Amino acid sequence: MGPTGGYLLGFVAMAAIAGWAADRGWDRSPLKLGGAMLFAEMVMMALGFAWLAGLIGADKAWQFGVAPFILPDLIKVALAACFMPAAWALLRGLGVSGR
Numbered sequence: 001m002g003p004t005g006g007y008l009l010g011f012v013a014m015a016a017i018a019g020w021a022a023d024r025g026w027d028r029s030p031l032k033l034g035g036a037m038l039f040a041e042m043v044m045m046a047l048g049f050a051w052l053a054g055l056i057g058a059d060k061a062w063q064f065g066v067a068p069f070i071l072p073d074l075i076k077v078a079l080a081a082c083f084m085p086a087a088w089a090l091l092r093g094l095g096v097s098g099r
Contacts, residue, residue, distance in 0.1 A: 003065075006051020010044030017043065027084045034081030041073055 001008060021027065021036035045066055052061035 001051075003052055003055055004048075007044065007048035007065075009051070010047035013047065014040040014044040028088055030081045030085050033084055034077060037077045037081055038074075041077055045069070045073075 017036060017040035021033060026032035026036050049058075049061050049066050052065040055061075056064075
């Protein structure tokens with residue numbers, strides 16, 4: 001699977017965690033959803049880092065496979081955690097219940 005193999009596996013885990021949170025209604029709360037998404041992000045990064053470290057070493061895996069993505073991923077998690085509850089509120093306003 002090459003150097004991205006761990007991240008690809010991590011994306012599957014991330015989707016499962018996000019789905020688990022949404023099934024419990026956490027997608028309606030920015031704090032709960034943000035926590036679940038942050039945890040999912042950490043799992044994905046950990047799997048990607050571990051895989052990449054096995055290929056190129058831990059120092060380079062951190063430098064090139066994790067560190068450059070920390071701030072952008074935190075911003076994306078925050079935006080998504082705020083967007084989803086707002087999207088559900090908009091849909092409720094349009095008469096779509098969702099559940």
